[in-house]
Each structure stands twice: as C-alpha cells, then as structure tokens.
Amino acid sequence: MPQTNKTDVIVVGAGPAGISCAITIARAGKKVVLIERGAFAGSKNVFGGAVYTQPVKEIFPDFEKSAPLERRNVEHKFAILGEKDSTVVSYRNKSEVCGSYTVIRAKFDRWMADEAKKAGVYLVEKTVVLELLQDKGKVIGVKTELEDYYADIVVLADGVNSLLAKQIGLREDILPKDVALSVKEVIKLDKEKINDRFNISDDEGCIYEIFGGPMLGMLGLGFIYTNQNSVTIGLGITLSELTERGLRPYDVLEQLKQHPAIAPLIKDGELLEYSAHLIPEGGYKKIPKLYADGVMVAGDAAMLVNNLHWEGTNLAMISGKLAGETALDALINNDFSAKFLQKYEEKLNNSFVMKDLKTYKDLMDIAHQKSDAFLDYYLKTINAFFKMFTSVDSIPKREKYYHFIKTFFKERKFLNILNDFWYGIKLLWSIFKWY
C-alpha cells in the first residue's frame, strides 16, 4: 500500500453516521479523513425534522448547550385524515427532560462537523468519492475526483443511494418497494402564529404524524415539525406506490397542504425551501452485508431506518459510533480483515438498532399486502365512527350504531375482514414473539 495520502481511517459522507464514526476515531487519537461531496456537511442532506436527545448525547454529551436547536418537542399528534374530515390523537408532555428537538438539518450537521474538526477529524468537503480502491479483494482506499486516498479501513456512510456499497457487491440495487420518496417544504411563519396555531410557547415544539388524506390506501405518511420561525411539512410515499399509480410526489404534497385539517396550520406562510430525498424502508430483510475486508457500512447506506417510529438519524449515529469503535479495535490489533470487522455486526446485533429492525422485520411485507385495509378502509372507519358518534340529528342512537355496523360489514367483505384480522394477529405475533 502506498504511504502517501495514507491515513488510518477514511469515512465517506459527513452525515450523522459518518460524523459520529469519524469523531469516535479522532477522540481516540487516530487519524481519520471524512470526505463529503457537498459544499459543507449537511448541504446534501434532508430529513423530517427532529433529533432524539438520548442517542445524540451518546456522541455529543453536551450538545444541548451549543448545538443549533429549534424547539423542544412537547407534543406528538397523530392525525388520521379522511378525504375532508379528520381524527387527531395527541400526546403532550411538558416534562423537564426533553425527548427530542427539531433542528434545521443543514445547520445541525454543520455544527456536528465543526465539533468533529475540533476533535481532530480532517474534513474534506466538495469532493466526490468516485470508487473504492481495492487490492486482492480488500478495500484499501478511495478514488476521488482529484486524488486517491489510502487507509487501513474505509467506512461507507454515503447515504441511501450508496453507490460504493453496490460497487463492491455488498448490496443489490434497491427496489422501488424498499424505498420511500419524500418531498418536503420549509415554510416561514411568525413565531407568534406558530405558537398560536400549535398551542405551544416560544421554545416548545409540536410534531404531527399524518395518516391518510391524499395518501389513503398508499404506503405513505405525512409529517409536520415546528421550528423557531418556520414549519416543516412533508410526506414520504413508497416509490412503487407512486410508479404504479403514476403520481407526482409534489402534487400529493399540495393536496395534503390543502386538506381542511392542515391548511390553517400553514396559512399565509412563505416557502423557504423545497427539497426531496429517499428514505430506505426495506427494513431488516434488506440490510446489506455490513462489512468486508477493509470496509464497513453505516447509516442510511446500510438501510438502518425504523420507519414505524420515525427513527433514522439515531440509528445512523449509533451505527456510525459502533463502526468507529470497531475500527479502533481493528487498528489496535492491526487486523482489517472481514473476519475481524464482523465485530461491527455483532455490536449492532447487540444494540437496539438491529433488535428494533428485527422486531419489525415482517411489518413492511404485511403493510404492502394490506395497505388497502389498514391505510384506507380502517382509517376511513375511524373517521366514520366519530362522525356517527358526534352527530346530533334526532335519529335514535341505537339506529345509528346498527347502521354503522351494517355499513362496516357491507363495504368490506366479511372474509376480507377476517383476513385483515388474521394479518393483524400475524403482525403482532412477529413483533412480540421471543427470538
């Protein structure tokens, strides 16, 4: 291996996974180069809107003192939208301990990258890694647009598209059903308006998780996050749903913005930025091979997203940290073989990251098969129930209940309902059975 341009570890991609990995290595006094293709760390990154306090503290224990945070989330709303009506369930908790903060991604990632530089990480921006350099099947460095860099270990944190993991055969091409296309808008609104409309005070935030509406029957979810002086609204829909139905993602977002339950929240706002990104949603069964000789994969590149719980950044950060710890161990033992780097997978398996993904390993299969039931018929039924329950029209209640039950069984075949129930049991069994 050439000794020029040689470092201990190269990390590709300065997102949450890459930065967490690089800083773990630099703090232990090893040499690490972090390569980012964007103008600055975070400039190519998009996410919903919140970082979770506990996992961020594992990498940045004092981040609440200096990181650019928007609002501390005190309320989680689950909005089930019909075509025009809606049912909202809300959980509010104003405790001292804050579970999550909304952040502006480009600012937060840049802050994390600055912290990494302070810890000794050598950050190279505006540089695309074109391919991995290999010697007898072992990864020995990276080829960039300008020069080649060499390292004992390369960590791939190059995001959902991870062309590099594909180059060396760690994974197959992603299928349209295993990825969601997300579009979102950050909309400027006065602080006072945000506080009033979301019933929060200055530093408090509110999160909306949105089901149905223009996404009825589709594997898709919407979201709203509140920032200091702006509101983020977006949605993510499985790519195969869009291709099969021939839908333009921004049209669906426009429909969501115009829904009677949503429109008043963003009324008179000014669009600050539109963006789009893919979310890896293949789950446990689609996780690529996580290591090979001289290389490990972390974050979105490794499909580490728990979509049911809106978690991704935390899985990225923890997987990056575990890859960093494994790299340090490998450097001490001077062993960069796949056999040694297997420890990374073991660490992931022993952490919540793999345990959670394993818990939901059947979720997406069932969701794909049953989206017409659980993301259409039953969502509509919830709204229909409340419509019936709240209406006052001199019709005796008993007649209304009978009518509701009759309609429920008339509009979906009894066999289908039994089948849905069976799938529900199957899903619960897959989640709770002991491994």
Added chain:
Amino acid sequence: MVLEDKLFTVKYTPDTVSHLKPDNEVCKTCEKKICTIICPAKVYEWDDANQKLIVNFENCLECGACRIACTKKCLQWQYPKGTKGVTFKLG
C-alpha cells in the same frame, strides 16, 4: 403552488454537463417513461416530436428516485461533481 415556484427556492450550482445520462435509444422503447412522472423536480420530459428524453439536470435534487424507478435500467446516474449540484440551505 406550481413546481417551478418551489424549485425557485432551491440553491443550485449547475454543471455544464449532465450527471444523468439516459440511453435515449432504450428510452424510445420505454412505454411508461416513469421518470417523467415520479421525479420530484420534473427533470425528465419526453419530446415526442424528436423522440428524445430531455434532461433538465440543473434542477436535480439528487434524490436518486429515477435511478431506482427506471424500468429499463438504462439510466447512468452519478453524483454531480463536488462543487456542483444542489445545496440545501435548510434540508
């Protein structure tokens, strides 16, 4: 709000050459041309008169959806050069 107005809020540093290279001969045989629909920045447009896929690569948000959705697998998809492409100010 129309897409053009949305894209107006995005900061771009466009390259002079496209980082997206479809094989036009294969595109001609593609019935669905799904890239012209699912792209969140309407990068692809089919010019029927000239039988050509127009690629407005300057508007690309670099999400990668077209690469995965392309039914003919005839799209050569790369990242733009390190100094080029989209810069999300907020993200």
